[in-house]
Every structure is written in C-alpha cells, then in structure tokens.
Amino acid sequence: MKCRDVRRALPALLDHELPPGETAEVKGHLAHCRACRQILEQYRQDDLLLKQHLRAAPWRPIEHRPWETGQAPTAGFWAALASGGHKLAAGTALVALLAFVTVAALALRGIANTSNGDPTPTVLGSAGEVSTTALDPAATTGVLAGRPTPEVVIEALQEKGLVFDINQEVHAGDQTVRLTRLAVDRTISYLEYTAPAGELDLPVEMLDETGNSLAVTALRTGNADEDGEGTTPLTRNWLPLPGLNPDTQSVMLRLVPRSAAPTDVRVPLDLSPLQALPDTKLVSADSIVNGTRLQMLTLSRGAAVSLLAWEASVVDQSALVAADDADIGPASQAWPVTIEVDGVHVPILSMDGFGRETAWYETAEVFRLPNQGRVRITIDRIYLGSLTGDPAIASAQGPWVLEFDLDGQTTLEPVPTDVVPTPSPPLTPSPQPTATPVPPATPTLPTHLYFAAQADDGVLALWRQPADGSAPRPVVYGPADLEAFWLVPGTNQIAYRLVDNPAVMLTTVDGAAPQPATMPDGRQVAEYVGSPDGKQIAYVTLDRQSLWVGTPGGSKFVSVPTVKDPRTEIITGVEWAPGRDLLRVEIEQAYGGKRSIIVGVGGPNQIVDPMVWELPREALSYAWTPGGSELAYSTTHGIFRFRLTEGGGIETDITPPALRRGGPRALTDLHWLTDGRLAVVAHGDASSPAPADLWLMNPDGSDAWRAVRELGSVADLLWAPGSDGFIVGTIDSEGAEPGIRAMLLWYPSIHDEPVALAERLSSQQFSQLTWSTK
C-alpha cells in the first residue's frame, strides 16, 4: 500500500469505517511510515481542535421566542417523537433516560467532565434545590446516588479551612449575581453564587496572580419559574473550576457581560492546608481480563477530592470482549467503576479520559479517600476506541479488579513499583533467521553497523553488519519485536526495549545475557541514555514522567524537571548534546502534540539547578552542532537553528530558497558535516519515506544544492563518523515483486556509487542505523 492510498484511508480509519482487511494493511504501513503517522496524528489533533472550537464558540441567545407567548404548535409533538420509532419512547422518564444514557456514555468515554467549566451537575439532582446526597454507604440507591454534590464537597473543604468567603454582589451589565464562596482543592474548586432564577448567563474567567487564565466558563442559573409556582426565587448554584496550586495566594474572577465592561473580583486565599498534602505517587496494581490490561498509574491526594489514574491497553486482540455501550448498567451507578477502601464505598465525583496510540487513560476524582486501607477498584467497562483494532469494538468488558494499599506516607518521590511486566526471558538466538542478505562487494565500513530489520519470520530484530561487509547477523532476536535500541557510549553495552516490555534491557555487542537497566536506586527504567563522553546517564522512570541524571558510579543522581502535568504528558525521548551537558527531551502530550525542551544538567561532578529551554516548534529531525552549542532542526516547512541564550534561545530560519519551492515536503535526517555544512534529506512531498534526494546546504541557508539524486524512499540515513560517507536504509514498494523491499546501501562518499550491504530482508521495518562505537 502506498502512502497516497494510506492517506486516503486515514479518515475512514479514524471513523472506524474501514474494512478490517484494509485496516490491517493501513496499520501495517503506519508502523513503518513516520510521515503517514504524523498525518494521522494531525487528523486526530484536528478532531480535538474542532470539538474544542465548537465548545468554545461564542453565541448569543435568540430574542424572538413565539413559543413562550404564543400557541402550542401541536399536541402531538411528543407523540410524533415516539411514533417515529425513536429507540427511547416518549415521556418524561424516557427523555430523562436519554439524558442519563448520554451522561453515562460521555462519562465512560471521558468526554463529560463536570469540572470542565459548565455549571455544576445540579441537573443531576432534583429539579429544585440541589439535594445534599448522603454519603453514608448504605444510602447509595437511586439515580446517581452516592455521588457527592458540590455542597457536600464544599462542606468537607470547609472543615479543612479551604473555603473562602466572597459575599459580593456584582452588577455586570444588566445581570446581577452574588458570589458567595470559593472552595478550593488540589484538583477541583467550586465557586458558589446566587442569582434570580432564569436571569443569569454570565461568562466568567478565573485568573491567577500573574494574569494567567485558569478557566473560562459561565455562571448560569436554570429556567425561570422552575418551581412551578410562578416565583423566581434566588437560586444557589456552584460552578466547578480547576484546582489550584498550593502556592496560589489569590485568584481573580473576571465577570464578562456580553455588552458591558468586565468586572473583577479578587479572592485572597490561604492554601497552606494543601501544602501539607503528599505529592503524586505511583500506584502498583494491574489486572488482565479478556485481552485487556488495566494498570494503576498514580494517586494525587487532595484535601477532599483525590485523583486516581489508570490506563488500559489491549494485550490480546483475539481475547477482547466487546462491551455493549448501549447497556450502561444499573441506574444507581453513575460510572462503570466502583471504588472501595476496606469494603467501604468511596464516592466518585467525576471521571475523565483521553487516549493515545497505545493506551487509554482514565482518571477518577474520588471524595474523601481514607489515608489508610486496602483500595479495591472494580471497573466494569473501559473505553478503548481505536486501540482495539476492530471498528466494531469501542469498549471492552471487564470486570477488572485493581487492589493496592494506601500507606498514608507523604512520599514526594514515586515509590518503587513492581508494575513492570516480568523481564523478557533470555534471548534465544536460534533458530537463526533465514533472511538472505545479498553478498555485497565486500565494502569496508568505518566500523560495524547496527540496525533494526525484520527477519524472515517477521520478528523485528537487532542486526549487526560487520565492517567487512559480510552477512549481517542478529544480536537481539525475539522473543518479541524490537521496539528501540541504542548503544551506551564508553561501554560495549547495547540498550534496547522490546515491544512487550516498557523496561530497558542491556546486553553487550557479544550477546551477553540481557539484564534490566536500572537507576542507582535499583528502579528499572524506560530510557537509559549515556552521554557521548560516557560520564553521565539520563534515566527516565517507567511511568515516563520523571527524568534523572546520574553518573555510572552513583556519585551524582539528580532529578530534572520536565513534565508539567503528569496526567497529560510523558517523556518519549532523551538525547545528549555532543560535548555539552545538555539534554534534549521530547515530551508527548495527550492531546496529540509534542514539545521538546533542552535541559542543562551540569557536568558529572556538578549538581546544579537545571536550566530549561523550550524549543519553539516540533520537528522531524534534530542535529546538534558538533560542539553542542546550537541545535538545528527540520520540519515539513523548513530548517531552523536554535541558539541557547540566557533569555531563552533564538531561533533563526535557515531554509534555503531552493528547499522552499514546491510546497511542504518532509525534510529529515538533518546532519552537520565536519566542514560546517548541513546535509538534509528532502522527500518528494510532505510524506516520509517518499522518494528523496540528499541536499547539502550552507549553515546560514544562503545556498543549497542537490548532492545525491534519487536516493530511494529513505527510511533512515546515517553519516559515517568523520567523513562524507553514509549508509542509507530505503524501503521500496514499487518493485516488480509484491511486498516491500528494504535495502541498506553504503555510499563511501557523496560522489561514489552505492554498494548494497543487505537487501530483501523481507522487511516492512528497517530503521535505527547506528555505528558501533567500539
């Protein structure tokens, strides 16, 4: 399948409307095609953007409402609705059920989040005053019983000294509202207000002391005369707002009437009770049921509302049991999740969720989580979306039971966890893969070469190409596909991950028995990246939320700030700058974006406060200058240089005019040559790999020229150390034979004809070329 076919199919893939056979083909292509994956990611991002755009769009109420004063259109409206065959029959109860089904489905999919800005779920209580739902575990009957109302949460926060009186009447335009109290917790806040019923629809923004916007939403009250007695009583309501950082000393509530100047109300705060709370910590528990794995992630304690997070992933597609989304369970259960501590029910306030390519994440805000005891979370259904690989299955059926102990500790650092799957068994190099590299014309390579490619049996293995050009041999081969590998400078170690294990394993170039890579404190890691001088190692914890830097001997071991919000960000990559104590850290965001930061971590004998620079854009490839003083990067729109300064860095666009022509094209494999010029692979269009040429350019972008034409569809390109020779891995689906043909070509210099090193590895994946450092 070619890129253009895949791209045509991507929207249907996202909408689950692609036939299963084609789905598999498209996913197979995506596995090796970075550019198509990027486009898919953009589509996903666009979907979210459009949803957010719709939610945030401004609107004004209509003025002419003849139905309020005029004649009823017909007595048969609800009859029409029913006779039309709507799944849900007419009538109050069933319309209510419609709403409830949707609420529950939204909750299940994590779209409904009562803390996202709209008025509180008073709608979930009775039609009049909000009832105070008893939290007695025995009283968990009736629709949505057991779910704490804002009043109850506020009362709990009051006990902790976290409710702040406002008592200010505000006339904003022609609307009047009395702001009474603000209750604050770590993950949620509530603004309490009263206004005459039916008269209020007032946008409000919450800002912190520095003027940063924390939330934009609106104060509203329900319909007038909702008590049916012709009166318009003052209605009390609660607006959920985000939780606040414990250091916050005040917030500004800005009421923005639609046709008058905004009114600001400042609320001084003392959040010292929040400062004593323990930091977020990792929780170890998992359960595999019906082909789906659920794994606890974190617990963030609040004064009254705590946040639990877990993730779901598919481990066995064939064992997956589809949940019936139409069956939302008993009406007494607001969420498909039950949480107990030592057998006592813990109410869930709200749930949220978001997905990534490999996992679906859910969070639950729970009320009054005890400090100690054994937690038991029973999850009946979980939304998996496209993770299932089957458009017909959106949700998996459980139940999964996750159990863990609350230890009550004020642990600032994540506790060691045994969440890690069992390390892979020792590698079994036999049977030898039967790939048949074409005997090359015995080229002499600068050093041995390592690369990833599929063996004949389809397993993605790590291969070693000897410098003499003899046939490549596998170094890491099974038991699962290789996910990534890299060499550890200054050693003869190879670090790698297999797709079934998030932990890094270490072996040697000689194929020593693999061992888990660990930090000095014994924890296993998701990344283990040695600095080029071999003196420091960057470790990323298994939850991919913390970065540590240390020396191999353990004399230095410091945490480096990276992730801003553990619920939405993970560290996906770490790269050292040559010759400098700088790290480029790639952080993936839950809603589709990525950001890169550069962190200065000090030398092996220095413990310094890390300095952080944010890179202004996401790129396809990055290249440090040989001295590590500047970073160049390439996108589909150009090539840029970023110089680190104390003020935050300066970006310069150095795209040569020749590479600007002809619209967006993928510019990859950027590389600084030893003579100070830059080399870049320019693909034919915005996709990669696509038929590509190799370009050389001046470092200021003043000129560029095509050095090698028609390299093929370049999957990876690696320059030989200290020369202008390079190895290129290409993937070609245009050949006469069906299937994909992968080749490894050695260009001793940009002027020489290439020599085939290995080809026809029956590979759909062919990447990560790496020279041996020994």
Added chain:
Amino acid sequence: MERGLVERQRGVDRAAEVDLAAFDSIVAAYEAPIARYLYGMVRDVELARDLTQETFLSAYRALPKTEITNLSGWLYRIATNHALSHFRRQKLVKWVPLSRLATSGFDPSVDSHGDWVVTSSAVADALATLDPKDRACLLLRAAGFSGQEIAEQLNCSPGAARTRLSRAREAFRRAYHRDRADDEAEDR
C-alpha cells in the same frame, strides 16, 4: 458525543409535561449547541444568532407535520439548511487568502469581549477556506454525528458523505497546518 446534555437534562426532563413548555425546553437544551455550530459555519455571532432563531422557528412550525426519529439530527439538519441557504442567498462563499483572514479580525463583536473568548481564530480561519458543505461535514462530525446522520443532514448518500468528510478533513488539515506555519513565519 458532545451534545452537552449534562447541563440540559433538567430542561428536557420537564419538557414532556406540556407541549408548549416542551418546545421551550428543547430550545433551552439545543440553543447553545446549535448556535455554536452555526457560528462555526458563518463565523459571525449575530448572524449565527439570526440563523439559530430561524432554525427554531422552522422547527416550531414544522412540528405538527413532522415525524421525528432523531431530535438532535433533525434540528441540526434544519440549522445546516439555513446556513447553506444563507450562503446561497448572500453569496458569502469567498475564497479569501488565509493571510488576509488571519489579520482581518472581521468579527469585532467577538473581539470586543476581550480575551475570554477562547475560540481559536486559526481553526476558524482554516474552516473559512472550506466549501460550506465540507465545513458542515466537519462540524457535524465534531458535534458527534455519525456518517449516516451526516448524510441525512446533507441530503446525500452515506458514500457521498464519507467522501465529502474525508475531503474536508484533508482540506482542513492542509489549511490549518499551513496557516500555523504562516503565522509562525510572520512571528519571525
């Protein structure tokens, strides 16, 4: 599916009591989402309000003779028809260069609200470059409708709706990401 029913349950819940009140409850439930959808279509708050008004008036008048199987789908269909008719009437389909759109700020009514309006002008710019029907497709999808429902709303076959949706996604992607790149270039 984003239909905001969380906040609307009470109104709809009570709607069945009296038909007159019922329609009011439907308006209460759907006014904001329909108005936002129409804003996405026409990018003008006042115009969106007028079209919302026309939508509900049409719905109100159509009730006696309409058999409704899908309330929200029906309302969005009426709203889409009004938006498309508006474009036909006013010949408002303009192919304005993105760079001009990005700087024209042609919706002062929104700007005057200050910075609380979080709607992304870049998204609106990109939407504005699409054919109105393609735009409707994307917005209806974002509002949570299935391909089949979109086909009904646009009065075309499901296959045609799928093709249109696919084309619209790609056109939006190209416009939006190019727009961002242009903005970034201007910033430099």
